[in-house]
Amino acid sequence: MSTTFRTAREEGQQGIDWRRELPPLLAVAGLAADYLSPAALWTLALPMLAVAALLALRSFGKAALVFVLSSWILIPTASGVLSAFDAQSGTQRLLVIGGGAERVRAVLEPCFSDQVRIEQLPVGRGHVIDPHWVLKDTIRTFVGIHNERVLDQARRNGWITCGAFYD
Secondary structure, three states, X not given: OOOOOOOOOOOOOOOOOHHHHHHHHHHHHHHHHHHHOOOOHHHHHHHHHHHHXXXXXXXXXXXXXXXXXXXXXXXXXXXXXXXXXXXXXXXXXXXXXXXXXXXXXXXXXXXXXXXXXEEEOOEOOOOOEOOOHHHHHHHHHHHHHHHHHHHHHHHHHOOEOOHHHHO
């Protein structure tokens, strides 16, 4: 009896080469589980389990890709990049999704100095991007994280003139 592991292809049989087929499947499954799961802390385990499985299969590139593209890394990083880009111009943008940007502007603009602008994203019904389901939730998560970052920076720099944002 041989103690070496042989694949079906080496034996001359027709079959699936699991060492080649399993890593892409794990990468897609890990990212799908991440983005399709609710926004809760326990969902961090889903892409990290896929990363661990890919590392065990010695598929380092795919493991790194799943890690970087997971919602726990990609969305906060994208928010930080946008904030850093805005900081170069000396202003920050509060993002608004969908309709009602004028109403939000009328209520919020008096509470901020000139360093904070309110900008409507072209997302939603009747706009450039009309996302549904997972993409809609992902965009909302990005906007929420980004706006929290902007409000924190505005508090630190004294750009807020209304007391309601200090709670």
